[in-house]
Ligand code: NAP
């Protein structure tokens with residue numbers, strides 16, 4: 611057998627990670643670049659795009675292009691796919707649906723507009739981007755789609771009704787893309803991060819005025835066997851595995867990268 615570790619290589623692949631200007635998406639794209647892939651990423655803000663390109667360069671990533679594209683806008687997504695194919699001379703091999711937002715508002719106080727915006731960005735966008743890349747994957751005879759789900763694909767909590775609904779839907783969209791396109795050698799899986807230290811969760815980790823931990827921070831530490839928040843870097847290996855040939859018979863699976871939180875009832879009273 612050729613060097614088995616080559617199965618985990620992404621050499622020659624073109625990976626598009628949505629919302630990879632910072633946070634989890636940035637770490638996944640960086641991991642892909644270190645595994646040999648060329649990188650496409652997008653976000654909505656020019657300053658974020660430029661800062662990200664600087665950071666990619668500092669981190670040694672040279673084969674990377676960024677585009678301003680709102681993943682909820684089908685015309686912008688189609689335009690990005692066309693531009694990326696023209697500039698890289700190949701179609702997208704790996705799509706990571708990472709872009710996402712959260713609004714923490716009690717459901718009865720949340721406007722329908724806010725609810726719909728979360729669904730649009732966190733769920734509908736994955737349908738739009740996947741629909742844009744699957745035809746070329748079918749033509750090529752292979753493709754990888756990875757949807758960034760959440761613990762809220764399995765559990766609820768106060769104030770995140772729209773987010774949980776979207777991430778639960780994203781889990782089922784993952785299984786449906788697997789079901790509908792698996793015969794074309796397209797694998798669609800999910801990654802379900804636990805609580806990860808990024809700008810999205812910064813409000814949950816803010817130190818209190820007296821310097822003590824945020825109550826939610828202490829709550830998560832007590833609920834996580836690893837007794838720590840995850841880092842975006844914790845997701846790099848699982849993401850490379852699901853994007854590589856090593857996972858060609860893994861399909862419709864949600865890989866939880868959560869430090870064990872979903873398996874654990876929580877620290878018992880001492
Ligand atoms: P983040 O730090 O808030 O980053 C979100 C990224 O998505 C940014 O690059 C943002 O850039 C981009 N984005 C947002 N809306 C967009 C849109 N409509 N079109 C294009 N880009 C858009 O979030 P994160 O913590 O890294 O989370 C990334 C993903 O992981 C999300 O799907 C999140 O739900 C999921 N997740 C996070 C955690 C966690 O604990 N952090 C855990 C589980 C799952 P712009 O604002 O410039 O567009």
Ligand code: GCO
Nearest residue numbers: 712760761762803804805811
């Ligand atoms: C929250 C957090 C979570 C994490 C993640 C957990 O407010 O509960 O933001 O939703 O982002 O999704 O897996």
